[in-house]
Every structure is written in structure tokens, then in C-alpha cells.
Amino acid sequence: MYSDTWIILLALWLTSASSSQGVCKKQRVSALLGSSVVLPCNFSSDDSSWVEWTQEDGQNVDLVRLSSKGRILYLDPRSGRVKTFPLQASERKYSIIIDELQDSDIGSYYCRKSNECFEVKLSKGQGVCKTQRVSARLGSSVVLPCNFSSDDSSWVNWTQAKEDGQNMDLVRLSSKGRILYLDPRSGRVKTFPIQALKRNYSIIIDELQTSDIGSYYCRKSNECFEVEVELSKYKDADVSLLRYVFIGMSAVLFLSAVVYFIKWSCNKHTLDSTADPSVEM
Known part of the structure; x- marks a missing residue:
């Protein structure tokens, strides 16, 4: 009788322990290598326990820990490529970003908090x-177009590709109009946050400089847009020549109009004098 009681108690304890661990919610995301990807994690409970992100592919690697109060503890930031949203933690949102995606980043990630778990399968x-x-x-403004067909909630990242391989992140935009400037270039980089609602993520670069010339990439999850910015075929000298020609033609037309007006006035005065008999000849 006692043995049966212990068996029942052991079964209840195992059931309680397994239920406390919970079952991981699963989600799949994909992204192009070199782009930025958001790994989502949203919990329902509102306790004060820490949330831990781990990549588990043969050998577990702890990436970062976050608290509901916005505190962050980076364990493997991967040279700054792992980023967080500390302000979102108060809303039980613990999503992270991995920038400049590499082959080693592909795999399974787990976001854990007490008895809740979120599994994200990241694929290429x-x-x-x-x-x-x-x-x-040079010196003018140029629009870099970017229009996507998908309507997901992932962030859009604008990057300029450099010849030395060190890409420069310019700005990050969301479909909700949020903007994160990474390299605004003294305010020369501008966006259209309202257009993001229409999946239009184009940007403007004002006062174009030589360093701005090159390839730009607008990436969103598994979509990509490349814009090649090049100098106009018309050189500054050509533009100046056209300007001088225009000024010269305008001056000629103006002088011709003045001469015509003088001749017309003289002819009119002669006709008036001939028609008036009171005018002495």
C-alpha cells in the first residue's frame, strides 16, 4: 500500500515538474547573409525573472540576458552584431537583432524566461x-528607391557597401514608421517614415559627396534591393557652359526687345506727327 502511494506521489511530482518547464513556442524566420534579422520573443507572464537568449546547435552559446526593467547583460555580442530593444522589455517583448548575418549564425535559438520558452529557427x-x-x-540631392512586396514587421536596414569590405549601416526603419539613424552623415540622410506604412522605404542623401558614391543595399528579411549611385554624365564644367549660353541668349533676346520697342516708339511718334495738322512742318 505504501509503495502504491509513493508511486502516485512520484508521478504527480514528475507531472508538475514537466508542466513547470512548459513547451517552447516555435517560429521560423529566414534572412539573406549580410542582412539584419529580428528574432522575435514575446511572453505572456509579467514576472521579474531574467530572459536568456541561447543558440543551441551542438554546443550551446549564451548570447544575452535581459530583464523586464531594461537591464542588459551581453554574453556573446558577436562583435556588436547582436542588438536588443531594452525599452520594449517593459511590454514583455524581448526580441533581438543580429546584424550582418553570417553562416555561423544560422541555427536554432531559444528565448527562455522561468516557465516560458520561445524557439526561433533561423534559416538562410x-x-x-x-x-x-x-x-x-555632387552637391545635389538623390533619392535611393526601395519598395518591398511583403508586409511583415521586420526592420529594414540601409547599408552602403565599401570597397574594403567594411559596410556602413545608415538607417533602420520599421513598417510602423520608427526610425533608428546609425550614420545620418551630419543630417544629410533623410527618410519618409509615413511612406513606410505603404512598404516604401526610400531614403534621400542631400549635398552628395564623393564618399557617397557607390552601392547601397536595402534589406528586409528575405528581400533585398540594391541601388548603385553614380555621378551624372554632365560635369560641372558642362553645366556652367550651358548656364552661360542660357544667360547669353537671354541677353540677346532682351536687347532685341528693347531695340524693337524703340523703333516702334519712333514710328508711332512719326505717324502721330503726320496725322496732327497743328504740328508745324
Whole structure:
């Protein structure tokens, strides 16, 4: 009788222990190598326990710990490529970003908090960047177009590719109009946050400089847009020559109008004098 009681108690304890661990909610995301990807994690409970992100592929690697009060403890930031949203933690949102995605980042990630768990399976996205060329003169403004077809909640990242391989992140935009400037270039980089609601993530670069010339990438999950910025075929000398020609033609037309007006006035005065008999000849 006592043995049966112990068996029942042991079964109840095992059931309680397994239920306390919970079952991981699963989600799959994909992204192109070199792009930025958001790993989502949203919990229902509102306790004060820490949340831990781990990559588990053969050998577990702890990435970062977050608290509901916005505190962050980076364990493996991967040279700054792992980023968080500390302000979102108060809303029980513990999503993270991995920038400049690499092959070693592909795999399974777990976001754990007390008795809740979120599993995110990250895979390599497939696709080819759509390309477009735009030209502009130095000192002018140029629009870099970017329009996506998908309507997900992932962030859009604008990056300029450098010849030395050190890409420069310019700005990050969300479909809700949020903006995160990473390299605004003294305010020369501008966005259209309202257009993001229409999946239009184009940007403007004002006062174009030589360092701005090159390839830009607009990436969102498994979609990519490449914009090649090049100098206009019309050089400054050519533009100056056209300006002088225009000024010269305007001056000639103005002088011709003045001469015509003088001749017309003289002819009119002669006719008036002939028609008036009171005028002495």
C-alpha cells in the first residue's frame, strides 16, 4: 500500500515538474547573409525573472540576458552584431537583432524566461537583390528607391557597401514608421517614415559627396534591393557652359526687345506727327 502511494506521489511530482518547464513556442524566420534579422520573443507572464537568449546547435552559446526593467547583460555580442530593444522589455517583448548575418549564425535559438520558452529557427534566405542605378551631381540631392512586396514587421536596414569590405549601416526603419539613424552623415540622410506604412522605404542623401558614391543595399528579411549611385554624365564644367549660353541668349533676346520697342516708339511718334495738322512742318 505504501509503495502504491509513493508511486502516485512520484508521478504527480514528475507531472508538475514537466508542466513547470512548459513547451517552447516555435517560429521560423529566414534572412539573406549580410542582412539584419529580428528574432522575435514575446511572453505572456509579467514576472521579474531574467530572459536568456541561447543558440543551441551542438554546443550551446549564451548570447544575452535581459530583464523586464531594461537591464542588459551581453554574453556573446558577436562583435556588436547582436542588438536588443531594452525599452520594449517593459511590454514583455524581448526580441533581438543580429546584424550582418553570417553562416555561423544560422541555427536554432531559444528565448527562455522561468516557465516560458520561445524557439526561433533561423534559416538562410534565398533570393537575388533587385538592382537599380541612379545618377546625380555632387552637391545635389538623390533619392535611393526601395519598395518591398511583403508586409511583415521586420526592420529594414540601409547599408552602403565599401570597397574594403567594411559596410556602413545608415538607417533602420520599421513598417510602423520608427526610425533608428546609425550614420545620418551630419543630417544629410533623410527618410519618409509615413511612406513606410505603404512598404516604401526610400531614403534621400542631400549635398552628395564623393564618399557617397557607390552601392547601397536595402534589406528586409528575405528581400533585398540594391541601388548603385553614380555621378551624372554632365560635369560641372558642362553645366556652367550651358548656364552661360542660357544667360547669353537671354541677353540677346532682351536687347532685341528693347531695340524693337524703340523703333516702334519712333514710328508711332512719326505717324502721330503726320496725322496732327497743328504740328508745324
